[in-house]
Amino acid sequence: MVMKKVLAAVIASTVFTIGFVNEASAESIRLRCEFRAKKQRPKISVDGKGFGSGVYRAAVTSGGVTVESKDTQSPVGGEVEFDFDVNKNDIAEGATALPKGFIKDNMVSAVITDDAGFSVGPVVKSYRQKK
Numbered sequence: 001m002v003m004k005k006v007l008a009a010v011i012a013s014t015v016f017t018i019g020f021v022n023e024a025s026a027e028s029i030r031l032r033c034e035f036r037a038k039k040q041r042p043k044i045s046v047d048g049k050g051f052g053s054g055v056y057r058a059a060v061t062s063g064g065v066t067v068e069s070k071d072t073q074s075p076v077g078g079e080v081e082f083d084f085d086v087n088k089n090d091i092a093e094g095a096t097a098l099p100k101g102f103i104k105d106n107m108v109s110a111v112i113t114d115d116a117g118f119s120v121g122p123v124v125k126s127y128r129q130k131k
Contacts (some may be wrong), residue, residue: 048079056115067084
């Protein structure tokens with residue numbers, strides 16, 4: 001009888017822990033891309049929500065070229081934001097520099113990694129629609 005109560009307590013504790021871990025790891029990533037064709041100016045934002053304490057970095061990839069954010073971030077209110085740009089003023093304000101013409105084949109993917117280099121949250125992709 002005592003063994004049944006102990007087993008029930010262990011099962012209840014395990015279910016609660018699994019539920020908590022799943023809830024705590026509900027990261028989401030939003031990728032926004034802008035491309036001004038006349039100036040070959042790509043501008044990319046990678047925003048993450050639901051991140052726990054730690055240090056994070058973002059990376060964007062297009063045409064086989066990957067650029068990692070120059071700085072790492074710790075979440076504020078569970079959120080991190082990374083900007084990538086070719087504009088010198090935006091770079092001076094903290095954006096990571098992108099090469100002109102970075103966006104290839106109208107596709108960009110982004111990922112956020114933790115301080116150990118492991119992907120956190122989903123890899124997201126953005127496709128620019130042709131007109």
